[in-house]
Amino acid sequence: MKPYQAPAWLPGGQAQTLWPLLIKPQPLKLRRERWTAPDGDFIDVDHLDGPPDAPWLVLFHGLEGSARSHYAISTAYACQAAGWRLALPHFRGCSGELNRRPRAYHSGDSAEIDWILRRLHTANHGRPLHAAGVSLGGNALLKWAGERGSTAAELVTGVAGMCAPLDLAACGHHLAHGFNRVYTQHFLKTLKAVSAARLRRFPGLFDEIRMHQASNLYQFDDAVTAPLHGFAGADDYWQRASAKPWLKSIAVPALAVNPTNDPFFPASHLPGAADVSPLVKLEQPAGGGHVGFVSDGFPGNLDWLPQRLLHFFLFETT
Incomplete structure:
Protein backbone atom coordinates (compact mmCIF):
# COMPACT_ATOMS: atom_id res chain seq x y z
CA MET A 1 0.00 0.00 0.00
CA ASP A 167 7.80 9.91 23.99
CA LEU A 168 5.29 11.38 26.41
CA ALA A 169 7.60 14.08 27.74
CA ALA A 170 8.33 15.36 24.23
CA CYS A 171 4.62 15.34 23.37
CA GLY A 172 3.40 16.83 26.62
CA HIS A 173 5.79 19.77 26.56
CA HIS A 174 5.18 20.31 22.83
CA LEU A 175 1.44 20.65 23.45
CA ALA A 176 2.06 23.48 25.91
CA HIS A 177 3.23 25.96 23.26
CA GLY A 178 1.78 27.98 20.40
CA PHE A 179 -1.38 26.87 18.63
CA ASN A 180 -1.01 23.45 20.25
CA ARG A 181 -2.43 24.97 23.42
CA VAL A 182 -5.83 24.80 21.68
CA TYR A 183 -5.64 20.99 21.81
CA THR A 184 -4.45 21.10 25.40
CA GLN A 185 -7.39 23.22 26.50
CA HIS A 186 -9.79 20.92 24.66
CA PHE A 187 -8.41 17.91 26.54
CA LEU A 188 -8.31 19.72 29.88
CA LYS A 189 -11.95 20.76 29.62
CA THR A 190 -13.22 17.18 29.61
CA LEU A 191 -10.45 15.78 31.82
CA LYS A 192 -11.19 18.32 34.54
CA ALA A 193 -14.95 17.75 34.34
CA VAL A 194 -14.58 14.00 34.76
CA SER A 195 -11.94 14.45 37.47
CA ALA A 196 -14.21 16.78 39.42
CA ALA A 197 -16.99 14.18 39.24
CA ARG A 198 -14.57 11.51 40.42
CA LEU A 199 -13.51 13.71 43.30
CA ARG A 200 -17.12 14.12 44.41
CA ARG A 201 -17.39 10.34 44.58
CA PHE A 202 -13.98 9.89 46.23
CA PRO A 203 -13.19 12.99 48.32
CA GLY A 204 -9.51 13.64 48.96
CA LEU A 205 -8.35 11.51 46.05
CA PHE A 206 -6.11 14.30 44.76
CA ASP A 207 -5.63 18.05 45.19
CA GLU A 208 -8.73 19.70 43.73
CA ILE A 209 -7.21 23.18 43.68
CA ARG A 210 -4.15 22.00 41.71
CA MET A 211 -6.42 20.14 39.32
CA HIS A 212 -8.50 23.23 38.53
CA GLN A 213 -5.39 25.44 38.26
CA ALA A 214 -3.66 23.14 35.75
CA SER A 215 -3.15 25.01 32.49
CA ASN A 216 -1.21 22.32 30.64
CA LEU A 217 -0.98 18.53 30.56
CA TYR A 218 2.16 18.44 32.71
CA GLN A 219 0.38 20.22 35.54
CA PHE A 220 -2.74 18.06 35.16
CA ASP A 221 -0.79 14.82 35.07
CA ASP A 222 1.27 15.90 38.06
CA ALA A 223 -1.84 16.76 40.07
CA VAL A 224 -4.24 14.02 38.92
CA THR A 225 -3.00 11.29 36.59
CA ALA A 226 0.17 10.45 38.53
CA PRO A 227 -1.34 10.10 42.03
CA LEU A 228 -4.36 8.20 40.67
CA HIS A 229 -2.17 5.56 39.07
CA GLY A 230 0.78 5.15 41.40
CA PHE A 231 3.35 7.46 39.80
CA ALA A 232 5.57 9.83 41.78
CA GLY A 233 4.63 12.77 39.55
CA ALA A 234 4.29 13.82 35.93
CA ASP A 235 7.99 13.24 35.15
CA ASP A 236 7.85 9.71 36.55
CA TYR A 237 4.60 9.01 34.71
CA TRP A 238 5.80 10.33 31.36
CA GLN A 239 9.04 8.37 31.59
CA ARG A 240 7.57 5.05 32.70
CA ALA A 241 4.49 5.17 30.47
CA SER A 242 6.25 5.97 27.17
Whole structure:
Protein backbone atom coordinates (compact mmCIF):
# COMPACT_ATOMS: atom_id res chain seq x y z
CA MET A 1 0.00 0.00 0.00
CA LYS A 2 1.30 3.45 -0.91
CA PRO A 3 2.56 5.66 1.93
CA TYR A 4 0.21 8.43 2.97
CA GLN A 5 0.34 11.65 0.97
CA ALA A 6 -1.72 14.65 2.03
CA PRO A 7 -3.90 16.39 -0.59
CA ALA A 8 -2.46 19.63 -1.94
CA TRP A 9 -5.59 21.57 -0.93
CA LEU A 10 -5.08 20.74 2.78
CA PRO A 11 -1.57 21.91 3.73
CA GLY A 12 -0.03 21.79 7.19
CA GLY A 13 -0.31 19.59 10.23
CA GLN A 14 -2.85 21.77 12.05
CA ALA A 15 -5.34 21.80 9.18
CA GLN A 16 -4.84 18.10 8.56
CA THR A 17 -5.54 17.40 12.25
CA LEU A 18 -8.71 19.48 12.47
CA TRP A 19 -10.35 18.84 9.08
CA PRO A 20 -11.50 15.27 9.90
CA LEU A 21 -13.71 16.68 12.65
CA LEU A 22 -15.71 18.49 9.94
CA ILE A 23 -16.11 15.59 7.52
CA LYS A 24 -16.50 12.54 9.74
CA PRO A 25 -19.46 10.33 8.74
CA GLN A 26 -22.36 9.36 10.95
CA PRO A 27 -21.43 6.45 13.22
CA LEU A 28 -22.68 2.97 12.53
CA LYS A 29 -25.00 1.34 15.04
CA LEU A 30 -22.84 -0.92 17.18
CA ARG A 31 -23.65 -3.47 19.87
CA ARG A 32 -22.45 -2.47 23.34
CA GLU A 33 -21.31 -4.86 26.05
CA ARG A 34 -20.43 -3.92 29.62
CA TRP A 35 -17.54 -5.90 31.03
CA THR A 36 -16.53 -6.22 34.67
CA ALA A 37 -12.83 -5.46 35.10
CA PRO A 38 -10.55 -7.55 37.33
CA ASP A 39 -10.81 -4.93 40.10
CA GLY A 40 -14.62 -4.82 40.00
CA ASP A 41 -14.84 -1.71 37.82
CA PHE A 42 -16.37 -1.77 34.35
CA ILE A 43 -15.61 -0.83 30.77
CA ASP A 44 -17.95 -0.63 27.78
CA VAL A 45 -16.98 -2.36 24.54
CA ASP A 46 -18.74 -1.55 21.27
CA HIS A 47 -18.91 -4.32 18.67
CA LEU A 48 -19.39 -4.54 14.94
CA ASP A 49 -20.50 -8.15 14.68
CA GLY A 50 -19.94 -10.63 11.90
CA PRO A 51 -19.42 -14.32 11.25
CA PRO A 52 -17.47 -16.02 14.06
CA ASP A 53 -14.66 -16.98 11.70
CA ALA A 54 -14.26 -13.46 10.26
CA PRO A 55 -11.05 -11.53 11.06
CA TRP A 56 -11.38 -9.56 14.28
CA LEU A 57 -9.78 -6.16 14.80
CA VAL A 58 -9.62 -4.49 18.21
CA LEU A 59 -9.05 -0.73 18.15
CA PHE A 60 -7.98 1.22 21.25
CA HIS A 61 -8.91 4.91 21.16
CA GLY A 62 -6.94 8.01 22.08
CA LEU A 63 -7.06 10.52 24.94
CA GLU A 64 -10.72 11.34 25.68
CA GLY A 65 -11.70 9.43 22.55
CA SER A 66 -14.48 6.88 22.06
CA ALA A 67 -16.26 4.80 19.46
CA ARG A 68 -17.59 8.11 18.12
CA SER A 69 -14.12 9.45 17.29
CA HIS A 70 -13.65 9.99 13.56
CA TYR A 71 -10.98 7.30 13.21
CA ALA A 72 -13.18 4.77 15.03
CA ILE A 73 -16.15 5.54 12.79
CA SER A 74 -14.08 5.27 9.59
CA THR A 75 -12.54 2.00 10.79
CA ALA A 76 -16.00 0.59 11.52
CA TYR A 77 -17.14 1.36 7.98
CA ALA A 78 -13.99 -0.19 6.52
CA CYS A 79 -14.42 -3.34 8.60
CA GLN A 80 -18.07 -3.60 7.59
CA ALA A 81 -17.13 -3.34 3.90
CA ALA A 82 -14.36 -5.95 4.30
CA GLY A 83 -16.51 -8.38 6.27
CA TRP A 84 -14.41 -8.01 9.43
CA ARG A 85 -15.55 -7.86 13.00
CA LEU A 86 -14.49 -4.89 15.14
CA ALA A 87 -14.22 -4.38 18.90
CA LEU A 88 -13.90 -0.84 20.26
CA PRO A 89 -13.09 -0.96 24.00
CA HIS A 90 -13.58 2.27 25.91
CA PHE A 91 -11.02 3.20 28.50
CA ARG A 92 -12.55 3.82 31.91
CA GLY A 93 -14.82 6.84 31.98
CA CYS A 94 -14.79 7.34 28.19
CA SER A 95 -18.08 5.67 27.26
CA GLY A 96 -20.31 8.35 28.74
CA GLU A 97 -20.51 7.11 32.34
CA LEU A 98 -18.10 7.60 35.22
CA ASN A 99 -16.37 4.40 36.23
CA ARG A 100 -16.80 2.89 39.69
CA ARG A 101 -13.24 2.86 40.97
CA PRO A 102 -10.93 5.78 41.84
CA ARG A 103 -8.53 5.06 38.98
CA ALA A 104 -9.14 6.24 35.42
CA TYR A 105 -6.83 5.44 32.47
CA HIS A 106 -3.44 6.60 31.26
CA SER A 107 -1.04 6.47 28.32
CA GLY A 108 0.93 3.48 29.59
CA ASP A 109 -2.03 1.39 30.73
CA SER A 110 -0.66 -1.90 29.42
CA ALA A 111 -2.27 -3.90 32.22
CA GLU A 112 -5.68 -2.71 30.99
CA ILE A 113 -4.72 -3.61 27.42
CA ASP A 114 -3.68 -7.08 28.57
CA TRP A 115 -6.89 -8.19 30.25
CA ILE A 116 -9.02 -6.75 27.44
CA LEU A 117 -7.03 -8.65 24.81
CA ARG A 118 -7.16 -11.83 26.86
CA ARG A 119 -10.94 -11.65 27.16
CA LEU A 120 -11.35 -11.00 23.43
CA HIS A 121 -8.91 -13.81 22.66
CA THR A 122 -11.06 -16.21 24.67
CA ALA A 123 -14.20 -14.98 22.90
CA ASN A 124 -12.39 -15.60 19.60
CA HIS A 125 -11.96 -19.27 20.53
CA GLY A 126 -8.23 -18.90 20.99
CA ARG A 127 -7.55 -17.40 17.57
CA PRO A 128 -5.17 -14.42 17.56
CA LEU A 129 -6.60 -10.93 17.21
CA HIS A 130 -5.50 -7.99 15.09
CA ALA A 131 -4.76 -5.19 17.57
CA ALA A 132 -4.38 -1.49 16.79
CA GLY A 133 -4.35 1.70 18.81
CA VAL A 134 -4.65 5.38 17.98
CA SER A 135 -2.69 8.10 19.81
CA LEU A 136 -2.80 7.24 23.55
CA GLY A 137 -4.23 3.82 22.75
CA GLY A 138 -1.39 3.20 20.30
CA ASN A 139 1.22 4.08 22.88
CA ALA A 140 -0.33 1.77 25.48
CA LEU A 141 -0.62 -1.07 22.94
CA LEU A 142 2.96 -0.79 21.67
CA LYS A 143 4.21 -0.63 25.26
CA TRP A 144 2.20 -3.77 26.02
CA ALA A 145 3.74 -5.57 23.05
CA GLY A 146 7.25 -4.61 24.13
CA GLU A 147 6.64 -5.74 27.69
CA ARG A 148 5.20 -9.10 26.61
CA GLY A 149 7.90 -9.87 24.05
CA SER A 150 7.37 -13.18 22.29
CA THR A 151 4.35 -14.05 24.45
CA ALA A 152 2.34 -11.29 22.73
CA ALA A 153 1.98 -13.67 19.77
CA GLU A 154 -0.27 -15.86 21.91
CA LEU A 155 -2.93 -13.14 21.70
CA VAL A 156 -2.29 -11.05 18.57
CA THR A 157 -1.12 -11.46 14.98
CA GLY A 158 0.58 -8.09 15.25
CA VAL A 159 0.11 -4.58 16.58
CA ALA A 160 -0.26 -1.17 14.98
CA GLY A 161 0.10 2.25 16.57
CA MET A 162 -1.21 5.25 14.64
CA CYS A 163 0.15 8.65 15.78
CA ALA A 164 1.16 7.16 19.12
CA PRO A 165 2.89 9.67 21.45
CA LEU A 166 5.86 7.36 21.92
CA ASP A 167 7.80 9.91 23.99
CA LEU A 168 5.29 11.38 26.41
CA ALA A 169 7.60 14.08 27.74
CA ALA A 170 8.33 15.36 24.23
CA CYS A 171 4.62 15.34 23.37
CA GLY A 172 3.40 16.83 26.62
CA HIS A 173 5.79 19.77 26.56
CA HIS A 174 5.18 20.31 22.83
CA LEU A 175 1.44 20.65 23.45
CA ALA A 176 2.06 23.48 25.91
CA HIS A 177 3.23 25.96 23.26
CA GLY A 178 1.78 27.98 20.40
CA PHE A 179 -1.38 26.87 18.63
CA ASN A 180 -1.01 23.45 20.25
CA ARG A 181 -2.43 24.97 23.42
CA VAL A 182 -5.83 24.80 21.68
CA TYR A 183 -5.64 20.99 21.81
CA THR A 184 -4.45 21.10 25.40
CA GLN A 185 -7.39 23.22 26.50
CA HIS A 186 -9.79 20.92 24.66
CA PHE A 187 -8.41 17.91 26.54
CA LEU A 188 -8.31 19.72 29.88
CA LYS A 189 -11.95 20.76 29.62
CA THR A 190 -13.22 17.18 29.61
CA LEU A 191 -10.45 15.78 31.82
CA LYS A 192 -11.19 18.32 34.54
CA ALA A 193 -14.95 17.75 34.34
CA VAL A 194 -14.58 14.00 34.76
CA SER A 195 -11.94 14.45 37.47
CA ALA A 196 -14.21 16.78 39.42
CA ALA A 197 -16.99 14.18 39.24
CA ARG A 198 -14.57 11.51 40.42
CA LEU A 199 -13.51 13.71 43.30
CA ARG A 200 -17.12 14.12 44.41
CA ARG A 201 -17.39 10.34 44.58
CA PHE A 202 -13.98 9.89 46.23
CA PRO A 203 -13.19 12.99 48.32
CA GLY A 204 -9.51 13.64 48.96
CA LEU A 205 -8.35 11.51 46.05
CA PHE A 206 -6.11 14.30 44.76
CA ASP A 207 -5.63 18.05 45.19
CA GLU A 208 -8.73 19.70 43.73
CA ILE A 209 -7.21 23.18 43.68
CA ARG A 210 -4.15 22.00 41.71
CA MET A 211 -6.42 20.14 39.32
CA HIS A 212 -8.50 23.23 38.53
CA GLN A 213 -5.39 25.44 38.26
CA ALA A 214 -3.66 23.14 35.75
CA SER A 215 -3.15 25.01 32.49
CA ASN A 216 -1.21 22.32 30.64
CA LEU A 217 -0.98 18.53 30.56
CA TYR A 218 2.16 18.44 32.71
CA GLN A 219 0.38 20.22 35.54
CA PHE A 220 -2.74 18.06 35.16
CA ASP A 221 -0.79 14.82 35.07
CA ASP A 222 1.27 15.90 38.06
CA ALA A 223 -1.84 16.76 40.07
CA VAL A 224 -4.24 14.02 38.92
CA THR A 225 -3.00 11.29 36.59
CA ALA A 226 0.17 10.45 38.53
CA PRO A 227 -1.34 10.10 42.03
CA LEU A 228 -4.36 8.20 40.67
CA HIS A 229 -2.17 5.56 39.07
CA GLY A 230 0.78 5.15 41.40
CA PHE A 231 3.35 7.46 39.80
CA ALA A 232 5.57 9.83 41.78
CA GLY A 233 4.63 12.77 39.55
CA ALA A 234 4.29 13.82 35.93
CA ASP A 235 7.99 13.24 35.15
CA ASP A 236 7.85 9.71 36.55
CA TYR A 237 4.60 9.01 34.71
CA TRP A 238 5.80 10.33 31.36
CA GLN A 239 9.04 8.37 31.59
CA ARG A 240 7.57 5.05 32.70
CA ALA A 241 4.49 5.17 30.47
CA SER A 242 6.25 5.97 27.17
CA ALA A 243 6.34 3.19 24.59
CA LYS A 244 9.55 4.30 22.88
CA PRO A 245 11.94 2.42 25.22
CA TRP A 246 9.94 -0.79 24.63
CA LEU A 247 10.03 -0.76 20.83
CA LYS A 248 13.25 -2.79 20.75
CA SER A 249 11.55 -5.59 22.69
CA ILE A 250 8.58 -6.07 20.37
CA ALA A 251 8.59 -9.62 19.00
CA VAL A 252 5.46 -9.61 16.82
CA PRO A 253 4.94 -7.75 13.54
CA ALA A 254 4.34 -4.10 14.39
CA LEU A 255 3.53 -0.91 12.52
CA ALA A 256 4.15 2.58 13.88
CA VAL A 257 2.82 5.42 11.73
CA ASN A 258 3.90 8.90 12.85
CA PRO A 259 3.60 11.86 10.46
CA THR A 260 6.50 14.27 10.76
CA ASN A 261 4.03 17.19 10.84
CA ASP A 262 2.00 15.80 13.76
CA PRO A 263 1.45 18.85 16.01
CA PHE A 264 1.37 16.55 19.05
CA PHE A 265 4.78 14.93 18.52
CA PRO A 266 7.94 16.82 17.45
CA ALA A 267 9.66 14.98 14.59
CA SER A 268 13.04 15.32 16.31
CA HIS A 269 11.90 12.79 18.92
CA LEU A 270 10.56 10.15 16.51
CA PRO A 271 12.25 6.73 16.73
CA GLY A 272 14.70 5.58 14.10
CA ALA A 273 15.70 2.12 12.93
CA ALA A 274 18.19 1.79 15.79
CA ASP A 275 15.40 2.35 18.33
CA VAL A 276 13.16 -0.54 17.28
CA SER A 277 13.24 -4.29 16.82
CA PRO A 278 13.51 -5.73 13.28
CA LEU A 279 9.80 -6.56 13.45
CA VAL A 280 8.74 -2.92 13.84
CA LYS A 281 7.96 -1.07 10.62
CA LEU A 282 8.29 2.69 10.94
CA GLU A 283 6.27 4.90 8.60
CA GLN A 284 6.84 8.63 9.01
CA PRO A 285 5.10 10.43 6.15
CA ALA A 286 5.53 14.16 5.65
CA GLY A 287 1.79 14.74 6.04
CA GLY A 288 -1.12 13.50 8.07
CA GLY A 289 -1.20 15.72 11.11
CA HIS A 290 -2.43 14.05 14.29
CA VAL A 291 -4.68 11.22 13.14
CA GLY A 292 -5.76 13.26 10.13
CA PHE A 293 -4.88 11.24 7.03
CA VAL A 294 -7.46 12.97 4.82
CA SER A 295 -7.37 11.59 1.29
CA ASP A 296 -8.87 12.08 -2.18
CA GLY A 297 -10.46 15.19 -3.66
CA PHE A 298 -12.21 17.95 -1.78
CA PRO A 299 -13.68 17.65 0.83
CA GLY A 300 -11.77 14.39 1.22
CA ASN A 301 -12.48 11.20 3.10
CA LEU A 302 -10.98 9.31 6.04
CA ASP A 303 -10.34 5.96 4.37
CA TRP A 304 -6.55 5.90 4.47
CA LEU A 305 -6.06 4.99 8.15
CA PRO A 306 -8.47 2.02 8.23
CA GLN A 307 -7.24 0.77 4.86
CA ARG A 308 -3.65 0.94 6.11
CA LEU A 309 -4.62 -1.13 9.14
CA LEU A 310 -6.45 -3.76 7.10
CA HIS A 311 -3.58 -4.00 4.62
CA PHE A 312 -1.04 -4.39 7.41
CA PHE A 313 -2.90 -7.20 9.13
CA LEU A 314 -3.83 -8.97 5.89
CA PHE A 315 -0.46 -8.86 4.13
CA GLU A 316 2.31 -7.74 6.51
CA THR A 317 1.91 -9.89 9.60
CA THR A 318 2.56 -13.32 8.10
